[in-house]
Amino acid sequence: MEYKHDQRPSFIYTYASPDEEISLCQLEMRSFFGADAPPNLFRSKIGIDPSRSPFIRERIEVIYEGDSVAEIVEQVDQIQTHDMTFKVIYVKTNDLEPSQKIEFDEARVIERELGWHINGEADVRKPDYVFGIVTLGGRWYFGNYRKSKTVWLQHQKKPRSYSIALPTRVARAAANIAVPHPDGVKAIDPCCGIGTVLVEALSMGIDIVGRDINPFIARGARENIAHFGYDCEVALGSIADITETYDAAIIDMPYNHFSRITSEGQFSILQHARRIASKVVVIANEPMDEMLTSAGFTIADHAVARKGSFSRHIIVCL
Template identity: 55%
Template sequence: MNETNYFYTFSGYEGERSLMYLEMRSFFGCDSQTGFLESRVKIDPSRSPFMKERISVLSEGTSFDDLLKEIGLLPAFEESFKVKYVKHAGVAKTSEERRAIEKEIGLRINGRADLHDPDRIFGVLNLPDGRWILGDYVKSEPIWHHHQQKPHSYSTALNTRVARAVVNIAVPNPEGIKAIDPCCGIGTVLVEALSMGIDIVGSDRNPLVLGGTRENIAHFGYACEVKLRDMLDITNHYDVAIIDLPYNLCSVISPDQQLKMLQSARQFAEKAVIVTVEPIDNIIMQAEFTIVDRAVVTKGSFIREVIVCK
């Protein structure tokens, strides 16, 4: 059992904060509106488009002086190190104060400081409740941002940041999970899932799009099965389906068609994360899914719902 405490810091655009909190709940079983979250669950911060950094706790004090005493009890470190003060909205410090804190802690650590090319970075965090934390620091890398530069795109497709969060909501722990995107379109969800090592396949009934889908996936060095197939014809079983319901002018579907799609998903998937631009709660219930959580993503007057169903 993992007994290490981890602190994560978060930030998100106003229109995506509901999605950020849903992703938190999927990862950790709870959310936080303070900008940071404490958990014993270890997540690579680069998985999330909202996670900024992670600190694995080595020392903790109820005050700065207590933290300095605890740091003095740590064993010597063979690796070179650097100390970084982790900023957040809950406690304001000037740049001079932050540098002074980093210097004071660095002098107490038994090891070789290297400000330019350290082997190890220690993050220090001052929490609103007065506690001070020191631990190994990992910064999030915006992998999703790189995926914006794909050869083919749709103006109506999910942006890569939202797609990545939706994948995390669907598959917070990839171990042993088989996922499907049965309306994969140009492959935005597939690319994000594959970049996180998730076992996923895709399909779409539109033959005109799948060449671009496969090219997008290959462009980033990934590979997965992508089939020309109507969602109603899927017979294999999956742990989770990620369904971005078609809605643009080329893919208008009626409530009856939506119901048939979700009834099919109910047969081939244990769990579904549905992205929709119109209210479909009644259709979800008719398909015999149960809504367990949800979020709203807004951009101007355009609204998407992300609904978690089991």
């Protein structure tokens, strides 16, 4: 495919989250993009695969922009798809006022008008290229469209599981918060349980290893990882035995009412985490500010994910 444009790379994202995970969603957005995201959709110079996030729904890599659909139509004449087919999608998520809302029939008209001006063959079923058009902030944007694939939903069907394991959405977000940009980053989950975080991290290409002190649980983690076609080391042993250092660690802290661990045991885990990693994402059922500070951490960010009366605190520590 060929096209001409003078724009620096930029992207339009749409996203959504359930009310109980808004805080977690915004923490993930800050980790990816360096700032809270405006509601529903936003523009960024940072390119993130939308399938990484449990909250991002779509991404348009901007090729053309203008003040009206007519300006976009004039520009798409430059696109040459050669022998490849294409499809144009009007993105429904936008910031238009209710009185300006574009209804279904008008959206189809916009798609067809753009399609008529693109040099190529349209195919709405299995196109080689998918383009998207969206309006944001009073301007229109057109470009390569990518829809998020809900990979984490497939990971819910693990051969080994237990009731207090992290939900896959929370695990995936935690992996992204710990390692938003994976190139050259080495990570560890030193209390990995059945490998929920490991599976999510591995599915996104994050370089990560795991460890657990319980031999039965460690075997379950290895089985779950292999079940989804991934591979990584899951060592048996305590976090205290780790001698290597890592760029990031993710710790789903054992909870007092779900395990026999004492507050002293939790503190020891945090001390060792501080020793082995420069950035640690801690997941706990309650705030741990005092304990984290005593362990030598600075709390850089914080979110809460709720499910009924139960809360999980996701704490970014440096």
